[in-house]
Amino acid sequence: MAADPGGSRGAKGAGRPPLPLPAVRRIHSVKAPLILGAGPAGSMAAIHLARAGTAPVLVDRDPRVGDALCGGFLSWRTAERLRAVGLDPVRLGTHTVSELALYGGSRVATAGLPQAGYGVSRRALDGALRDLAVEAGAQLAIERIRAVAPRIVEGENGTWHPEAVFLASGKHDVRGAGRPRVADDPALGLRVRLPPAPALHALLRGRIELHLFRGGYAGIVLQEDGSANVCLAVRKSLLARFGGNPQRLLDSLADEYPPFAERMAHAPPGLPVDTVGAVPYGYIARATTPGVYRLGDQAAVIPSMAGEGMGIAVASGALAARAWLGKQGAPEYQRAFAGQVRRPVRAAQAIWALSETPAGAALMARATRIAPALARGVMALTRL
Structure with missing residues (x-):
């Protein structure tokens, strides 16, 4: 699942249609952030960015909305x-x-x-948030992501060169940006x-x-x-x-x-x-690669018994968008968000x-x- 941002989730189809898969590998330049994963964290970031006048690209692997494992x-x-x-x-x-x-x-x-x-x-929640993101002006791209590096995202069908990457792939890690498992x-x-x-x-x-x-x-x-x-x-x-x-x-x-x-x-x-x-569970990203903003479970993983996993997802999406719009670097955003989630995660x-x-x-x-x-x-x- 390492190359599967967003799991089986996709779009409900409101607003503009998703970008088609290219017949050959293509090079994409993106001035606004490229958001990997169209779950609650990624869609919330896309909503804030699009409403601020940017044109974020929201990447997910499936055009149909699935139902993620937890977070109900x-x-x-x-x-x-x-x-x-x-x-x-x-x-x-x-x-x-x-x-x-x-x-x-x-x-x-x-x-x-x-x-x-x-x-x-999650099917109902993710679908509604995705619709809002597309209605606000985000472009949905259907693609399977293979690897992430600063300003380079490798997909199965193309290479993306975004100004920033918002990593919102949920519990699934992407090669080049994995979380430690100790x-x-x-x-x-x-x-x-x-x-x-x-x-x-x-x-x-x-x-x-x-x-x-x-x-x-x-x-x-x-x-x-x-x-x-x-x-x-x-x-x-x-x-x-x-x-x-x-x-x-x-x-x-x-x-x-x-x-x-x-x-x-x-x-x-x-x-x-x-x-x-x-x-x-218990993971908190206190640092990140410049240009890579970690959201949702890629930023912090609270034990699900607390019932706040969706809270971390939507809050991180909004805060990462505001950080980028305010020209706050990814490492600075990550340290600030880590400070906010420390108490609830540890509790x-x-x-x-x-x-x-x-x-x-x-x-x-x-x-x-x-x-x-x-x-x-x-x-x-x-x-x-």
């Missing part, structure tokens, strides 16, 4: 940033979330969110989408759930079409215990944790399990480390039940 929850802070560019999450038919339900071993606790959040598929037991991402069902809707209505277990956790939230997004972060060693088979792991978790089993009972036989490997890491043990998970559930205000304070601490 928008916090209240993220919703504010989206409304600021004219996208009200409610317009997407999102599922409104007002409560956190925390399952730790045999304990369960609930706490109200400081403000309403939203469950939404964890002894890295986290892996798994996702299943449970189809709509009245009983499932009754279980999850108005809430986002966190199911904590040894070696990982699962987040569950309803989305705009009534389906439930089940997104897990698990240690590689845990998956290895089941021969690397995600379905065997899910079956084992359902056997051990009855509330999780009650949700997974709505999964039909043969439901696909999407995976992504070696997610560098989320500490919470995740506590939750990975049975005693820690039980303690978190007990503390949430006794003092819901404490849980709300922790939620606020992990916001950008």
Whole structure:
């Protein structure tokens, strides 16, 4: 996936058509930034740049909108940033979330969110943001990127010479601009989408759930079409215990944790399990190559249990655009953004480390039940 900015995501087709793939290799000169990845981070940058009168090129591999693995929850802070560019999450038919339900071993606790959040598929969110970017004047280019260097971007069909590169390829690294992976037991991402069902809707209505277990956790939230997004972060060693088979792991978790089993009972036989490997949770880009602005997961990767990954994406896109428009260099922007994300990322890491043990998970559930205000304070601490 190293040459796949934006994963399976693409454009909905509003506004101008994408640039066609050339029959032979072409050389492209771009005065405005070349944005690699048309997810929330890249599209947000494109919106700000285009509305400022530039003509950014937004690169993605697929003209059709796909559904990225995780990121199906928008916090209240993220919703504010989206409304600021004219996208009200409610317009997407999102599922409104007002409560956190925390399952730790045999304990369960609930706490109200400081403000309403939203469950939404990445297909709906990415498509809406991409449409806004194209409507604002960004040009969508369909291309698979192979490598990145300052002022040079190599694609399968051409070479680009942009004034600046906005690297917004999500969890997928691009050759020449990879992130370090030094964890002894890295986290892996798994996702299943449970189809709509009245009983499932009754279980999850108005809430986002966190199911904590040894070696990982699962987040569950309803989305705009009534389906439930089940997104897990698990240690590689845990998956290895089941021969690397995600379905065997899910079956084992359902056997051990009855509330999780009650949700997974709505999964039909043969439901696909999407995976992504070696997610560098806790990574923060404190430096970058001149001319390469890192956005979204390329700038910082917060543990997904915090529910702020989309917040980091849209905030970094807006800030990188403003930095470039204000003639702030990429290294200066990167240091400033690293300072902003340090607190929420470190707080989320500490919470995740506590939750990975049975005693820690039980303690978190007990503390949430006794003092819901404490849980709300922790939620606020992990916001950008």
